[in-house]
Amino acid sequence: MITVALPKGALLKDSIARFKKIGLDFSAFLDSKNRQLQIEDPTGTAKALLVRAQDVPVYVEYGQAQLGIVGYDVLREKTAAVAELVDLQFGHCRMSVAVPANTYKQPLELPPHGRVASKFVHCAREYFHQLDLPVEIIPLYGSVELGPITGMSEAIVDLVSTGRTLQENGLVEIAVLFQSSARAIAHPLSYRLNANNLHDLVEQLR
Amino acid sequence: MITVALPKGALLKDSIARFKKIGLDFSAFLDSKNRQLQIEDPTGTAKALLVRAQDVPVYVEYGQAQLGIVGYDVLREKTAAVAELVDLQFGHCRMSVAVPANTYKQPLELPPHGRVASKFVHCAREYFHQLDLPVEIIPLYGSVELGPITGMSEAIVDLVSTGRTLQENGLVEIAVLFQSSARAIAHPLSYRLNANNLHDLVEQLR
Numbered sequence: 001m002i003t004v005a006l007p008k009g010a011l012l013k014d015s016i017a018r019f020k021k022i023g024l025d026f027s028a029f030l031d032s033k034n035r036q037l038q039i040e041d042p043t044g045t046a047k048a049l050l051v052r053a054q055d056v057p058v059y060v061e062y063g064q065a066q067l068g069i070v071g072y073d074v075l076r077e078k079t080a081a082v083a084e085l086v087d088l089q090f091g092h093c094r095m096s097v098a099v100p101a102n103t104y105k106q107p108l109e110l111p112p113h114g115r116v117a118s119k120f121v122h123c124a125r126e127y128f129h130q131l132d133l134p135v136e137i138i139p140l141y142g143s144v145e146l147g148p149i150t151g152m153s154e155a156i157v158d159l160v161s162t163g164r165t166l167q168e169n170g171l172v173e174i175a176v177l178f179q180s181s182a183r184a185i186a187h188p189l190s191y192r193l194n195a196n197n198l199h200d201l202v203e204q205l206r
Numbered sequence: 207m208i209t210v211a212l213p214k215g216a217l218l219k220d221s222i223a224r225f226k227k228i229g230l231d232f233s234a235f236l237d238s239k240n241r242q243l244q245i246e247d248p249t250g251t252a253k254a255l256l257v258r259a260q261d262v263p264v265y266v267e268y269g270q271a272q273l274g275i276v277g278y279d280v281l282r283e284k285t286a287a288v289a290e291l292v293d294l295q296f297g298h299c300r301m302s303v304a305v306p307a308n309t310y311k312q313p314l315e316l317p318p319h320g321r322v323a324s325k326f327v328h329c330a331r332e333y334f335h336q337l338d339l340p341v342e343i344i345p346l347y348g349s350v351e352l353g354p355i356t357g358m359s360e361a362i363v364d365l366v367s368t369g370r371t372l373q374e375n376g377l378v379e380i381a382v383l384f385q386s387s388a389r390a391i392a393h394p395l396s397y398r399l400n401a402n403n404l405h406d407l408v409e410q411l412r
Contacts, residue, residue, distance in 0.1 A: 003356075008348070037349050038356070049356065052348040062344070064356040138268070142214070142258035146243050150209075150255065150270040 002046045002196040005065035007053035007074075010161075011182050014090040015069040019048075022204040057082050057185065066190040066198055072180040073159055077120045082185040086206050091182040093161035095123055097175040100148050104155070107131055107175050114154040117147030124157035127177050145169040208252045208402040211271035213259035213280075216367075217388050220296040221275040225254075228410040263288050263391065272396040272404055278386040279365055283326045288391040292412050297388040299367040301329055303381040306354050310361070313337055313381050320360040323353030330363035333383050351375040 006015050006026065016026050024041045026048040028034055037050050049065055056070040057080035068082070073095055075084060097107050097116075104110055108131060117138040118124040128135045138153055140146075147153035149169060159180065160166060160173060184205050191198050212221050212232065222232050230247045232254040234240055243256050255271055262276040263286035274288070279301055281290060303313050303322075310316055314337060323344045324330040334341045344359055346352075353359035355375060365386065366372060366379060390411050397404055 037352055049352060050349075051352060052346070054347045055349075058344060058346060059352075059356070059358065062358050064358040138264060140258070140264060141260045143243050143256075143261075146255060146257060146265075149244065150265070152265065152268050152270040 001040075001044075002067060002198065002201065003065045004046060004048045005056045005059040005068035005070075006048050006050055007056050007068075007070050008050060009053055011053065011069060011071060011091045012050075014088075014182065018069075018088060018090075018205060022201070024048075054078065060185050060187050063187045063190060066187045066195060067201065068185045069182055070185060072178070072183050073120065073123070075183060075185070076178065076180075077122050079122070081188065083188045083191050084183055084185050085191070085202050086184040088182040088184055088205065092179070093159050093181075094179050095120065095157065095177040096160045096173040097127075097155055097157055097177070098148075098160070098166050098171040098173050099155045101170050101172050104174060107155070108133060110135060110154055115147075115152065116155045116157055117144050117153040118157040119144055120157055120159075123177060127157065145171060207250075208273065208404065208407065209271045210252060210254045211262045211265040211274035211276075212254050212256055213262050213274075213276055214256060215259055217259065217275060217277060217297045218256075220294075220388065224275075224294060224296075224411060228407070230254075260284065266391050266393050269393045269396060272393045272401060273407065274391045275388055276391060278384070278389050279326065279329070281389060281391070282384065282386075283328050285328070287394065289394045289397050290389055290391050291397070291408050292390040294388040294390055294411065298385070299365050299387075300385050301326065301363065301383040302366045302379040303333075303361055303363055303383070304354075304366070304372050304377040304379050305361045307376055307378050310380060313361070314339060316341060316360055321353075321358065322361045322363055323350050323359040324363040325350055326363055326365075329383060333363065351377060 024046050028039050029050050040047050053074050056068040057078050059065040060068040060082045061080045115136045115138055117140050121137050121139045124137050144156045144158045147156050230252050234245050235256050246253050259280050262274040263284050265271040266274040266288045267286045321342045323346050327343050327345045330343050350362045350364045353362050
C-alpha cells in the first residue's frame with residue numbers, strides 16, 4: 001500500500017482536493033475533531049500521514065511515505081534527498097526580502113554586517129552570499145516581522161502570499177528570492193522502481 | 207523602559223500571572239482576539255513581546271528584551287548567550303527517551319545506528335554521545351511520536367508532561383535526560399549594569 005505525506009497548514013485543503021480528484025479520499029484530516037495522524041483511504045488502497053510541512057521531505061526521504069506534497073520553499077530550505085516531480089500550481093507565494101517602509105530600496109543598500117531575521121536561514125544565507133553582501137542571519141521560529149519592529153534586524157526574509165502581514169507591520173518588499181508553489185515529491189528509489197505503481201499516481205496528479 | 211519576552215504556548219498563562227504579582231499586567235496577551243505582538247503594561251513602566259518559546263532566548267541574547275521567560279528545555283537546546291537567573295517552579299516537564307511498549311527497556315538496548323526522532327536534536331545528540339551509543343538523529347518539527355509508529359525510528363527524544371500523548375501512541379519512557387521548568391533569563395550586559403533596575407525585578411520574580 002502506498003503512503004502519502006500531507007502537510008498541515010495552508011496547503012492541506014488543496015492537497016486533499018487534488019487526491020480526491022484521482023480517487024483517494026483523505027478528507028477525514030479536514031475534520032476539526034480529528035486527532036489521528038495516520039489514516040487509510042476508504043477504498044483501502046492508500047494511507048496518509050498528516051505531518052508538519054517541514055517534516056514532509058523527511059518522511060519521504062526515509063521512505064516512510066513514497067509520495068508527499070510540500071511547498072517549494074520547504075524544499076529549498078531543507079535540501080532533502082527527494083525526487084521533485086510535479087508543480088501542482090496551488091499554494092502560490094514568494095520568498096521575499098522586506099524592510100520597514102522608507103528605509104532601503106534594495107538589498108544592496110543594507111548596511112554591511114546588517115541583520116536579517118528569518119525562518120528560512122538557509123535560503124537567506126544563500127541569497128546574501130550570492131549578492132556578496134555579508135549580513136548576520138538571525139534564526140527565528142515565528143513572527144519574523146518583530147525583527148525590524150523591535151530593531152533587532154534591518155530586514156527579514158520570509159514567505160509572502162497576500163502581503164497583508166507585511167503591510168500591517170509597516171514593511172515593504174524590496175526583492176524576491178524565488179516563487180513558490182506546492183510540489184509533489186517522491187522517495188527516489190520507490191519512484192525509480194515504480195513501487196505500487198507510483199508512476200501512474202504521479203501522472204494522474206499532473 | 208524594560209522589555210520582557212514572553213513565550214507563546216504552555217508557559218504563557220503562568221508567566222503573565224507571575225508578572226502580575228509584581229505589578230506588571232500583560233494579560234492583554236491572553237485575550238483570544240489579541241493580534242498584537244508587542245504591548246505596554248498599563249502603568250507604562252514595561253513592555254512585553256509575545257514570541258515563540260524558541261525565540262525568547264534570541265530576543266534576550268540580542269538585548270531587544272532585557273528579561274525573558276522560557277523553559278529550561280529550550281535553553282538546553284539553543285545554548286544562547288543569556289544569563290539564567292531564576293527557576294520559576296512552574297511548567298514542570300521532563301525530556302525523555304521513549305520507545306514502543308515491549309521493545310527496549312533502556313537506551314543502551316537500542317540497536318547500534320538505530321534512529322531517534324526528535325525536535326530537540328542537540329539534546330538528543332549530546333545524550334547519546336555521552337552514552338557512547340552511535341545513533342542517527344532524525345530532526346522533526348512536530349508529532350515526533352509518528353517516528354516509531356511509521357517505523358522511521360526506534361525511539362524518540364521528547365518533552366513529557368502528563369505522558370498522555372505517549373500513552374495514546376503506545377509509547378513508554380525508558381530514560382529521562384533532564385527535568386525542565388520555566389526559567390527567568392536576562393540579557394547578560396543589562397543584568398551586569400543593572401539597567402532599568404533589572405536586579406530588583408528579578409529579585410521580585412524569585
